Amino acid sequence: MAATRDAVLEALKSIHVPGGGTDIVAAGVVRALDVSDGVVRFVLEVAAQEAEAYGTIKDAAEAAVKRVDGVAAVSIVMTAHAAKAPPPDLKPGRRAEPDGPQPVPGIARIIAVASGKGGVGKSTVAANLACALAAEGRRVGLLDADVYGPSQPRMLGVSGRPASPDGKTILPMRNHGVTMMSIGLMTNEDQAVVWRGPMLMGALQQMLTQVQWGALDVLIVDLPPGTGDVQLTLCQKAKIDGAVIVSTPQDVALLDARKGVDMFRQLNTPILGMIENMSTHICSQCGHEEHVFGHGGVVAEAAKMGVPLLAEIPLDLQIRLAADGGAPIVVTQPDGPQAQGFRHVARQLVEAGQA
Numbered sequence: 001m002a003a004t005r006d007a008v009l010e011a012l013k014s015i016h017v018p019g020g021g022t023d024i025v026a027a028g029v030v031r032a033l034d035v036s037d038g039v040v041r042f043v044l045e046v047a048a049q050e051a052e053a054y055g056t057i058k059d060a061a062e063a064a065v066k067r068v069d070g071v072a073a074v075s076i077v078m079t080a081h082a083a084k085a086p087p088p089d090l091k092p093g094r095r096a097e098p099d100g101p102q103p104v105p106g107i108a109r110i111i112a113v114a115s116g117k118g119g120v121g122k123s124t125v126a127a128n129l130a131c132a133l134a135a136e137g138r139r140v141g142l143l144d145a146d147v148y149g150p151s152q153p154r155m156l157g158v159s160g161r162p163a164s165p166d167g168k169t170i171l172p173m174r175n176h177g178v179t180m181m182s183i184g185l186m187t188n189e190d191q192a193v194v195w196r197g198p199m200l201m202g203a204l205q206q207m208l209t210q211v212q213w214g215a216l217d218v219l220i221v222d223l224p225p226g227t228g229d230v231q232l233t234l235c236q237k238a239k240i241d242g243a244v245i246v247s248t249p250q251d252v253a254l255l256d257a258r259k260g261v262d263m264f265r266q267l268n269t270p271i272l273g274m275i276e277n278m279s280t281h282i283c284s285q286c287g288h289e290e291h292v293f294g295h296g297g298v299v300a301e302a303a304k305m306g307v308p309l310l311a312e313i314p315l316d317l318q319i320r321l322a323a324d325g326g327a328p329i330v331v332t333q334p335d336g337p338q339a340q341g342f343r344h345v346a347r348q349l350v351e352a353g354q355a
Contacts (some may be wrong), residue, residue, distance in 0.1 A: 002070050004035065004070075005033065005035045008033065008068055008071070009066050011032075011064045011067065013025045015064055016055065018050060018053040019028065024061065029044055030042055030082055031044075031045045031199060032193075032199055032263060034186070038071060038072035038097045039072060039161060041074075041186060042077075043079060043199050044057070046078065046079070054078060058076055060214025062074045074167055075167065075186075079198040079199060079201060100119055101237060103239045104208055104238055106214060106215050107218075109217065109219070109354070110239065111240075111354070112234065112244050113125060113126040113129065113220060113244050114246070116247065116254075116304075117225050117253055120246050120248045120277055121277040122222065122246040123144075125313070126152070127152060130142040132330045132339075132346035133217075133218060133350070135343070135346070138350065139215060140179070141218070142222065143208070143222065144180070144217060144223050144297050145204055145222060145224065146225075149224065150184030150193075150202060151184070152222060153173075153327060154184075156328070157325070160173070160185070160327075162183055165242065166209060169210055170206075170210055170211045179213060183207070201229060204234060205233070205237060208234075208238055218355040227259055227260060234271055235264070236267075240269045241354065242354055244274070245257055245258075245271065245274045247276065247298050253293075253297075254297050254301050257298070261305055261307065272349065272354055275312075276313065278292065278314070279293075279298075281314065293315075298312075309318055310344075310348060313341045314337075314338065318336070318338050319338050328342075329342070330343060
């Protein structure tokens with residue numbers, strides 16, 4: 001018999017908050033509960049001063065849920081937050097955490113792929129860049145940190161749910177020579193992720209530190225668009241070796257791209273360069289070249305900000321079809337003209353010792 005949400009909630013109601021009194025469900029500690037295919041996932045959101053006391057509560061909750069009929073595995077993320085935490089300090093040269101960002105064991109370098117706004121093809125660039133680096137002989141991981149719009153499982157042709165041999169560590173998925181983890185593998189494809197800041201930060205830290213990435217030369221992190229909680233948490237918790245900013249040539253995209261560059265500079269993260277995506281379109285029938293979103297905007301902006309221009313990627317149907325089909329263009333047509341921009345970026349990063 002399949003496990004149900006109601007049965008899991010009843011089991012959790014048997015677990016009380018530290019010191020007794022109400023149970024953890026009534027207290028509102030249990031968040032983002034998901035029950036599917038015998039796997040139960042939820043967040044324990046507690047106050048920072050209670051984090052240590054909730055260690056045993058977490059273990060008891062895991063044991064109680066495992067006793068529910070139909071439950072095969074349990075994954076619990078515990079997030080702790082202060083009730084009146086001061087705002088993060090983004091001034092150059094300062095850290096929001098006293099001990100500063102830390103390297104992730106086993107991962108030599110981390111590169112963030114970011115954009116100021118959505119819809120500029122950031123995730124397509126991240127997937128193709130990861131596969132292009134793998135083609136250059138690098139050991140590559142791809143972390144899909146775009147929690148509200150995870151698309152890497154579709155682009156890399158990965159499905160199913162990651163296994164957890166001990167309920168604590170997560171085994172990532174692998175395809176096209178790339179080791180991959182995404183929040184999209186933890187939820188149904190049409191299920192919205194309705195999480196607040198502390199939940200996002202807990203999930204990101206879990207995917208960084210509890211996934212068995214193995215030994216990697218480089219981890220590509222596909223960030224959500226904008227300058228929000230995920231970007232801030234990543235740069236505060238993990239040592240980021242560089243960021244690649246993706247933008248289309250149009251002015252409205254460049255306005256937000258500038259903010260992305262400024263954010264990484266405030267967080268002391270090196271900017272490896274900018275990529276102009278959807279730079280030009282060549283008609284497959286007549287060969288006419290048309291600049292649908294304008295042309296040269298990213299080139300000029302990169303020069304203005306003193307940032308390298310890594311590539312100009314065309315607007316091409318084959319790139320979109322390859323991504324939707326689960327095999328990026330650098331995999332399906334590695335020697336084709338559409339793949340050359342991505343492969344050029346990968347070679348630049350490898351030759352510069354940045355990947």
